[in-house]
Amino acid sequence: MKSYTQISGEIGEFSDLPFWKKADAIDIVYVSYGLLIVTLVVVSYIFGAFNFLPFDPEDIDLELMMAGPFTGKHLFGTDFMGRDMLSRLIVGIQAYFLPGLLAIFIALFFGTVLGVLAGYRGGRFDTGITYFTNLVDSFPRLVLILLVIAAFKPDIYYIMIVVGITNVPAVASHIKGKILFLKQKNFIEADIALGLPTRTIILKHILWHNCRSILIIQATLGMGEAILMETSLSYLGFGVQEPTPSWGNMVQAGSNYFMKGQFWPSTAPSLAILFTILGFHLLGDGLNNILEGKRNK
Amino acid sequence: MTAPLLKIEDLRTYFYSKSKQAFIRSVDNVNLEIGKGETLGVVGESGSGKSITALSVMGLLSAGPGVITGRIGFKSDRVQKNLLQDIGDFVKLTMMDGKVMAVQKDEDGWQELSEHRMSNLRGKEISMIFQNPKQSMNPFMTVGRQITEAIQLHTEHKSEQAAKERALEWLDRVKIDTPRLRFDNHPYGLSGGMCQRAMIAMALSCEPSLLIADEPTTGLDATIQSKIVDLLAELKAELGITTMLISHDISIISRLSDTVAVMYGGTVVETGPAKAILAKNEDLKHPYTAALLISIPSSENIKGKGNLQAIEGDVLDTINIPAGCRFYGRCNRVTDKIKEKCERQEPDLRDISPGHKARCWLYFD
Amino acid sequence: MSKTILEVIDLKKHFAHRKGLLSFGEPHRSIPAVDGVSFYLKENETVGLVGESGCGKTTIGRTILRLEKPTSGRIIFDGTDITALDTGELRKLRGKMQMIFQDLDAALNPKMRIREILNEAITVHHELTDADVDKRIAELLEQVNLKRSKLSNFPHELSGGEKRRVGVARVLSVGAQFLVADEPTSALDVSIQAQVVNLLRDLQKQLGLSFLFISHDLRVVELVSHKVAVMYLGKIVEMGLSGRIANKASHPYTHILWSSLVEKQSREAGKKATSVQAGRWGVFDFERPLEGCRFAPRCPVFESKGRPDICTSAASEPVLREIAGGHQVACHFPL
Numbered sequence: 001m002k003s004y005t006q007i008s009g010e011i012g013e014f015s016d017l018p019f020w021k022k023a024d025a026i027d028i029v030y031v032s033y034g035l036l037i038v039t040l041v042v043v044s045y046i047f048g049a050f051n052f053l054p055f056d057p058e059d060i061d062l063e064l065m066m067a068g069p070f071t072g073k074h075l076f077g078t079d080f081m082g083r084d085m086l087s088r089l090i091v092g093i094q095a096y097f098l099p100g101l102l103a104i105f106i107a108l109f110f111g112t113v114l115g116v117l118a119g120y121r122g123g124r125f126d127t128g129i130t131y132f133t134n135l136v137d138s139f140p141r142l143v144l145i146l147l148v149i150a151a152f153k154p155d156i157y158y159i160m161i162v163v164g165i166t167n168v169p170a171v172a173s174h175i176k177g178k179i180l181f182l183k184q185k186n187f188i189e190a191d192i193a194l195g196l197p198t199r200t201i202i203l204k205h206i207l208w209h210n211c212r213s214i215l216i217i218q219a220t221l222g223m224g225e226a227i228l229m230e231t232s233l234s235y236l237g238f239g240v241q242e243p244t245p246s247w248g249n250m251v252q253a254g255s256n257y258f259m260k261g262q263f264w265p266s267t268a269p270s271l272a273i274l275f276t277i278l279g280f281h282l283l284g285d286g287l288n289n290i291l292e293g294k295r296n297k
Numbered sequence: 298m299t300a301p302l303l304k305i306e307d308l309r310t311y312f313y314s315k316s317k318q319a320f321i322r323s324v325d326n327v328n329l330e331i332g333k334g335e336t337l338g339v340v341g342e343s344g345s346g347k348s349i350t351a352l353s354v355m356g357l358l359s360a361g362p363g364v365i366t367g368r369i370g371f372k373s374d375r376v377q378k379n380l381l382q383d384i385g386d387f388v389k390l391t392m393m394d395g396k397v398m399a400v401q402k403d404e405d406g407w408q409e410l411s412e413h414r415m416s417n418l419r420g421k422e423i424s425m426i427f428q429n430p431k432q433s434m435n436p437f438m439t440v441g442r443q444i445t446e447a448i449q450l451h452t453e454h455k456s457e458q459a460a461k462e463r464a465l466e467w468l469d470r471v472k473i474d475t476p477r478l479r480f481d482n483h484p485y486g487l488s489g490g491m492c493q494r495a496m497i498a499m500a501l502s503c504e505p506s507l508l509i510a511d512e513p514t515t516g517l518d519a520t521i522q523s524k525i526v527d528l529l530a531e532l533k534a535e536l537g538i539t540t541m542l543i544s545h546d547i548s549i550i551s552r553l554s555d556t557v558a559v560m561y562g563g564t565v566v567e568t569g570p571a572k573a574i575l576a577k578n579e580d581l582k583h584p585y586t587a588a589l590l591i592s593i594p595s596s597e598n599i600k601g602k603g604n605l606q607a608i609e610g611d612v613l614d615t616i617n618i619p620a621g622c623r624f625y626g627r628c629n630r631v632t633d634k635i636k637e638k639c640e641r642q643e644p645d646l647r648d649i650s651p652g653h654k655a656r657c658w659l660y661f662d
Numbered sequence: 663m664s665k666t667i668l669e670v671i672d673l674k675k676h677f678a679h680r681k682g683l684l685s686f687g688e689p690h691r692s693i694p695a696v697d698g699v700s701f702y703l704k705e706n707e708t709v710g711l712v713g714e715s716g717c718g719k720t721t722i723g724r725t726i727l728r729l730e731k732p733t734s735g736r737i738i739f740d741g742t743d744i745t746a747l748d749t750g751e752l753r754k755l756r757g758k759m760q761m762i763f764q765d766l767d768a769a770l771n772p773k774m775r776i777r778e779i780l781n782e783a784i785t786v787h788h789e790l791t792d793a794d795v796d797k798r799i800a801e802l803l804e805q806v807n808l809k810r811s812k813l814s815n816f817p818h819e820l821s822g823g824e825k826r827r828v829g830v831a832r833v834l835s836v837g838a839q840f841l842v843a844d845e846p847t848s849a850l851d852v853s854i855q856a857q858v859v860n861l862l863r864d865l866q867k868q869l870g871l872s873f874l875f876i877s878h879d880l881r882v883v884e885l886v887s888h889k890v891a892v893m894y895l896g897k898i899v900e901m902g903l904s905g906r907i908a909n910k911a912s913h914p915y916t917h918i919l920w921s922s923l924v925e926k927q928s929r930e931a932g933k934k935a936t937s938v939q940a941g942r943w944g945v946f947d948f949e950r951p952l953e954g955c956r957f958a959p960r961c962p963v964f965e966s967k968g969r970p971d972i973c974t975s976a977a978s979e980p981v982l983r984e985i986a987g988g989h990q991v992a993c994h995f996p997l
Contacts, residue, residue: 185765185767185768186763186764186765186768187767187768187769187771189724189729189763189768190761190763190768190769192729193727193729193756193760193761194756194760194769194783194786194832194833194836195752195753195754195755195756195757195786195787195836196782196786197753198749205771209771209772209773209774210773342851342852342853342854343822343851518714518715518878519714519878519880519919519922519923520714520918520919520922521714522922523922523923524922545851545852547852548923588853589852589853592852592853592855592856593852593856593881594859594881594882594884594885598885599881599884599885599908600905602885604859604860604863604864605856605859605860605885606856607853607854607856607857607859607860608853608856608857609857611821611822611823611824611854612821612822612851612853612854614821
């Protein structure tokens with residue numbers, strides 16, 4: 001029995017179709033799922049920020065402890081103290097949303113600056129920045145975070161600054177790689193020779209036209225990592241403290257009852273973490289394949 | 298005249314473009330013949346399909362998106378077979394309104410059969426020289442080791458010592474200075490010209506029946522180019538090896554070939570003896586060949602400092618191949634009489650004088 | 663007599679080896695890509711620069727445009743010394759001199775439409791109203807013979823020839839009078855090359871441009887240039903009117919270059935020409951230029967004269983000297 005596979009060879013670059021039509025179906029699925037999750041997270045964050053919640057997340061109801069989903073008005077059930085799970089999950093987003101954005105901002109901003117310096121100026125800058133990124137890369141991130149916690153205090157913003165800094169090398173190397181690629185094609189030189197101001201070359205031609213997809217992808221991946229970091233630390237007790245909910249400490253608190261057969265209180269936040277991080281990563285991955293054309297190469 | 302060593306009939310190599318939902322007809326209805334001991338020069342611009350033709354013969358397009366149909370008859374003293382027999386069975390086309398909507402290919406089956414057809418041929422009966430010698434040699438092995446291995450694999454010199462002797466002999470033969478020294482060099486330790494010589498030595502050391510040289514001098518410096526051409530000419534005189542020489546450089550083709558095929562837009566537009574085709578007279582020649590020859594700066598242009606006679610327009614895009622003659626849009630010899638035919642119907646490759654074929658309506662009525 | 667637009671005096675460009683962060687004290691090693699080159703270029707004139715790859719011809723072009731900083735020597739453009747200009751002054755200078763790059767895509771940002779690319783180039787050095795920009799674009803399109811419909815295309819939708827035309831339009835748009843054309847035809851198909859060569863020559867006539875035409879295609883150089891300079895390992899070995907260089911070459915290297923052209927074409931010349939060229943073809947180490955004449959190890963004359971000392975001694979590296987009107991050669995034994 002012969003098995004036939006669909007072939008799709010590309011020679012050169014064709015522009016007749018918009019990029020989403022050229023993309024592989026699986027990448028579309030990745031990106032759509034990712035966008036759905038991102039939208040959900042953002043909308044939930046806004047609801048939480050304006051306290052627009054079904055229940056008070058700290059309202060204890062001892063009559064209705066550890067209820068499963070769809071119990072009465074509690075869509076996602078309740079936890080071990082009878083607090084509404086959905087409200088707590090929504091409020092839990094507060095714990096990582098702004099800190100995560102801070103981490104992304106630090107990674108993208110400093111990564112871009114260092115990447116541009118290393119790629120555009122080159123020479124000693126490049127050597128120095130390479131040493132710096134190697135140094136950062138060679139340090140285990142968790143150890144670094146624990147050091148910061150020990151030295152200062154277990155504040156989520158400190159932690160996210162560390163997460164941001166440890167993501168700088170990845171962004172910087174992507175930007176530098178792109179600039180070297182453009183240099184190799186004499187692209188930047190042609191701009192200089194034309195007499196364009198350096199500002200225009202870097203901001204418009206390099207960053208806006210050629211690096212924006214890299215930055216978007218790095219931002220989504222960075223957010224995924226920030227969430228993972230925040231939840232793990234909260235789980236370990238270094239992050240947000242009870243009674244303020246965070247997905248990490250919800251899993252931790254629920255896990256005490258897990259062995260006693262009460263699965264829901266820790267499973268619900270675990271699933272939330274899983275689907276959210278998956279969403280950000282698949283979004284980054286799908287965008288990478290579609291915008292940067294990585295899959296076919 | 299003896300039977301040709303390689304006879305390509307109606308070769309079509311298509312690549313399916315998913316985004317265009319159409320075939321890129323890289324090679325479209327190519328017919329070529331190379332007699333024993335002859336050198337066939339294939340001239341054409343980029344996208345004319347000359348390299349794809351060579352790769353199709355080598356069976357190097359079997360993997361991936363290529364769809365090859367036609368007949369490639371190969372007949373040497375030792376082997377005789379059609380390299381493309383039954384290979385089309387592995388491809389299914391989905392057509393809609395005359396447009397190819399999808400191509401499905403049984404990749405494994407295709408590859409297996411293609412490998413089977415090419416077994417005992419590649420390297421042994423047909424070998425190839427590529428444009429980038431440095432990229433086509435293994436960077437982690439010494440030049441000598443690579444040649445020795447090829448010899449052990451393909452010839453009766455199986456012992457290490459004998460193979461090494463032959464490898465050195467070949468390195469000497471392609472005029473590499475101090476072959477014993479170069480033998481232990483890695484490809485990156487050699488200059489471009491030297492590397493190409495080593496590549497030629499490797500290709501010839503297995504004593505193939507057919508040598509395919511794909512742009513052997515492109516990318517080398519002018520003085521080195523002429524040295525490589527000299528070498529090829531000498532080897533040709535010495536060994537009488539059958540060669541398919543592919544180049545866009547007409548001067549190289551005219552120096553080395555006995556017969557010439559001119560390719561344009563994926564097909565052969567003219568084929569015949571080198572002298573007749575490359576002579577700079579306009580009559581009895583495909584208009585494309587004539588225009589191409591004139592567009593190269595000649596001594597007369599240079600003396601008079603006059604402008605070149607350029608061919609207007611752009612090289613044909615092999616996706617939207619017109620219904621009529623491929624060169625119609627750029628042709629400067631269309632007469633009112635044949636205009637309609639040129640536009641609507643593609644001419645066949647027919648004799649315009651004995652042994653000289655062209656694909657042009659000018660010559661048939 | 664037209665005036666001299668560009669004069670290059672004893673230009674040197676040495677590339678330093680890449681240094682590590684902490685390697686301040688190490689001895690300075692460098693590769694001389696251009697090693698003392700002088701020539702001048704008159705208005706409305708084309709000087710061709712030929713040589714093999716690695717001989718430094720592209721580096722000269724880039725240094726004249728100050729994309730590279732010269733190690734020493736002077737570049738005088740239009741009466742002003744531009745060797746030591748700062749970034750701001752350089753930017754103004756780029757309104758007068760421009761470069762056509764070998765890579766067709768070099769000047770074309772893949773994310774911008776042709777109209778935007780031209781618009782940007784036009785407004786770099788001149789502040790114009792939208793209507794004036796439109797007028798200028800139309801004028802440029804006519805000059806480079808490009809269809810108006812292409813304006814809304816992206817670069818990758820164009821063919822090679824069209825890309826080259828846009829590239830030329832882009833450098834013309836700033837109003838440059840002097841262009842460095844670095845291998846402008848080598849990335850193009852044979853049938854398109856002629857179009858571009860014709861275009862450049864027509865533009866020269868129309869706009870009175872001056873060209874430094876860098877190419878390894880000897881025939882094209884011979885055709886378009888008034889004067890030709892032949893380079894070998896960072897130095898000019900012969901310079902003169904193009905007809906003389908092509909037909910009455912005095913330097914053995916020039917002779918070999920041009921005879922390699924003829925030789926490729928004619929079968930009969932093959933044997934004879936090979937014997938003239940018999941020399942050793944070593945790989946050159948750019949870090950340590952040979953003492954004396956750089957070409958000596960490959961030179962047939964050197965070989966046939968029994969390896970005279972004058973060619974290899976460090977004290978007597980040949981210098982350019984005039985042998986006929988405007989024809990200079992750097993060789994102890996000119997042919």
